Amino acid sequence: MKRKEFIKGTAATTALLSLGGITSLAFKPENRKKITILHTNDVHSHIEAFKPDAGRNANLGGIARRATIIENIRRENPNTLLLDAGDIFQGTPYFNFYGGELEFKLMSMLKYDAATIGNHDFDNGIEGLYAQLPHAQFPFISSNYDFSNTIMDGKTKDYKTFEKDGIKIGVFGLGIELDGLVGKKLYKETQYLDPIEIATDMSQKLKHEKNCDLVICLSHLGFKYNGKQISDVKLAQATQDIDLIIGGHTHTFLEKPAIITNKAGEKVLINQVGCYGLYLGKLDFYFENKKKTGAEGVKISVK
Structure with a gap:
């Protein structure tokens, strides 16, 4: 599943984000460390790329193309995690x-580090679901x-x-x-179990007991709703120890990560990249x- 050339001109959108009051990433001291988080959601069994006649999805997606992109990113920065926010199943023959x-x-071949359940x-x-677990060489995180x-x-x-x-x-999962x-x-x-209560407990444990420098929630709650249903946005607002929410379920195509203020007045990033591995x-x-x-957020077209 390797291709010779890395994707070029991905029509990616980059967001320069301010964390902890520091707004500039131009200065690069020797002791700076970069951690890369790659993620997918709601792939829904889309193994192959969409055909040329597939309208707005034409020629996008496909596991082989995703593998090439991931391989090149890991070569650039070995300090990379690959995560999935659920709904791996259902959608194609x-x-x-x-x-x-x-x-x-295939996810095991791509060396996913973890996934949650949709x-x-x-x-x-x-x-x-249980019957297929032996084929997954990565853990499922469900809190x-x-x-x-x-x-x-x-x-x-x-x-x-x-x-x-x-x-x-x-990393914890909802x-x-x-x-x-x-x-x-x-x-x-x-x-x-109530996601806000669990997220509060899990993030506090990871941040303050396990001394994690970065706390990530793999969420299949959905980005945002008009009603009272718990969403990623409401979760971010109601908690205080989460740094990043990687979302799924609502098939939301965010052009750049959303920045939400949590209950402690700090910034939480939420990202979701639509569906079908596009x-x-x-x-x-x-x-x-x-x-x-600081952080940079990029949406990469798989093509």
């Missing part, structure tokens, strides 16, 4: 035929689904920490409420002496 096996195998990942039932009385008990992690170039990164969205017979006794999200976080000094 590949899922109908293979039941998710191919998706997990509502469509239950489309073959909780047993169908607010209690699988205690199901076949998935013990098969997910509440959180996971990574270390890149001395920078400690904590899923959307399944009741009313997914048939009860598909998710069985899975219990949905784009790859890329965020670069900069640190000096383990303190965040």
